[in-house]
Amino acid sequence: MKPANVTPRGFLRLLLPAAVLAIAVGTWEIYVRAAAVPPYILPAPSLILWTMVADWPLLSASLLTTLKTTLLGLILAVVGGVALAVLLSLSRIVEYSLYPFAVVLQVTPVIAIAPLLLIYMPQDAAVLACAWLVAFFPILSNTMLGLHSVDRNLLELFELYGTSPLQTPWTRFRARLRALWILRRPAALPAFLTGLRIAGGLSLIGAVVAEMAAGSAGAGSGLAYRIIESQYRLNIPRLFAALVLLALTGVIVFLLLSAFAHFLLRRWHESALAREA
Numbered sequence: 001m002k003p004a005n006v007t008p009r010g011f012l013r014l015l016l017p018a019a020v021l022a023i024a025v026g027t028w029e030i031y032v033r034a035a036a037v038p039p040y041i042l043p044a045p046s047l048i049l050w051t052m053v054a055d056w057p058l059l060s061a062s063l064l065t066t067l068k069t070t071l072l073g074l075i076l077a078v079v080g081g082v083a084l085a086v087l088l089s090l091s092r093i094v095e096y097s098l099y100p101f102a103v104v105l106q107v108t109p110v111i112a113i114a115p116l117l118l119i120y121m122p123q124d125a126a127v128l129a130c131a132w133l134v135a136f137f138p139i140l141s142n143t144m145l146g147l148h149s150v151d152r153n154l155l156e157l158f159e160l161y162g163t164s165p166l167q168t169p170w171t172r173f174r175a176r177l178r179a180l181w182i183l184r185r186p187a188a189l190p191a192f193l194t195g196l197r198i199a200g201g202l203s204l205i206g207a208v209v210a211e212m213a214a215g216s217a218g219a220g221s222g223l224a225y226r227i228i229e230s231q232y233r234l235n236i237p238r239l240f241a242a243l244v245l246l247a248l249t250g251v252i253v254f255l256l257l258s259a260f261a262h263f264l265l266r267r268w269h270e271s272a273l274a275r276e277a
Contacts, residue, residue, distance in 0.1 A: 028044070029044050029045050029046060032044040039236060040236050041236070043240055048240045048241050049241075050237075051237040051238050051240075052241040058226070059226065059241060061221070062221060062223045062225065062226045063223055063245050063249065065221050065222040065223075066204070066208070066211065066222040069128055069131050069207040069210075069211075069222065070200075070207050070253065072131070073128055073130075073135055073203040073206060073207060074131070074135050074200055074203040076128075076132045077132050077199055077203065078139055078196065078199070080132070080136060080139075081135075081136050081137075081138075081143060081199075082139065082143055082192070084098070085139075085140050085143035085144045085188075086143075088144060089144060089148065102136070102137060105136070105137065106137035110133055110134050110206050110209050113130065114209055114214075115213055117129050117130060117210070118210075118213055118214055126214070127210040127211055127214060129210075130206040130207065130210035131203045131204075131207040131210065134203060134205060134209075135202045135203035135206065138196075138198040138199045139199050140195075141195065142191045142192055142194050142198075143188055143191065143192045143195060145188075145191045146184075146191030146192055147184045147187070147188045149188070150184050189264065193257075193260075193261035193264065193265065196257055197257045200253045200254060201250055201253065201254060204246070204250050204253060207224070208222075208223070208224040208246065209224075211224030212224045212228055223242045223246050223249075226242040227239050227242045227243060
């Protein structure tokens with residue numbers, strides 16, 4: 001096995017963001033203390049950290065609620081998006097019939113749909129539906145792009161070897177399924193993983209938007225609801241603490257999905273091989 005070496009360039013790529021973040025946080029802390037800014041206007045990073053520790057039982061429960069909604073929405077988006085992409089790739093008629101509706105769902109702002117979903121659905125189901133709606137289209141569109149990006153010469157060669165004088169509609173359908181599994185599936189994997197990384201962040205955004213809509217109506221328990229509640233009560237340190245947790249959650253979700261994509265592509269795809277080089 002090739003030993004893992006940290007090159008100077010790789011170390012610099014890790015060090016620079018941490019240094020910039022430390023300088024920004026330090027400047028923030030110094031400014032708040034030097035200018036004596038009240039905490040209800042701009043809390044210091046140290047106060048935000050202390051609030052996060054003091055209110056951790058409340059914030060952790062809200063974090064688990066938001067994280068559960070995000071993951072469930074992402075899982076449903078993956079299952080539904082991949083299944084529909086495979087169905088659309090097998091039939092042009094189905095693609096022309098259903099794909100425009102998926103586009104309409106994507107271009108309609110979720111913040112406009114969330115209040116309607118909260119009227120017609122239970123709160124938990126409405127929040128989950130928002131997370132699913134936002135994450136669904138990137139999975140669908142990227143998977144379809146990957147399924148259609150197979151080299152046309154390879155497809156024609158595959159069909160040529162699979163032809164026979166006594167072909168029936170069933171045998172042609174089985175040939176399409178074989179081509180889907182042998183040729184289209186590997187070609188679609190990088191595009192699908194790209195859509196998965198995008199959908200991870202969008203699923204969190206959809207959950208937050210729906211929780212804010214529910215919080216405006218006086219209901220909810222996620223981190224976005226804590227932000228609305230803290231705003232009404234002028235508890236700005238808790239508001240910033242919830243916001244920091246949301247940002248950290250988004251970063252962790254993106255890093256985990258990026259690591260998963262690298263794990264699947266590391267032995268054969270150019271993007272992963274170039275990263276290891």
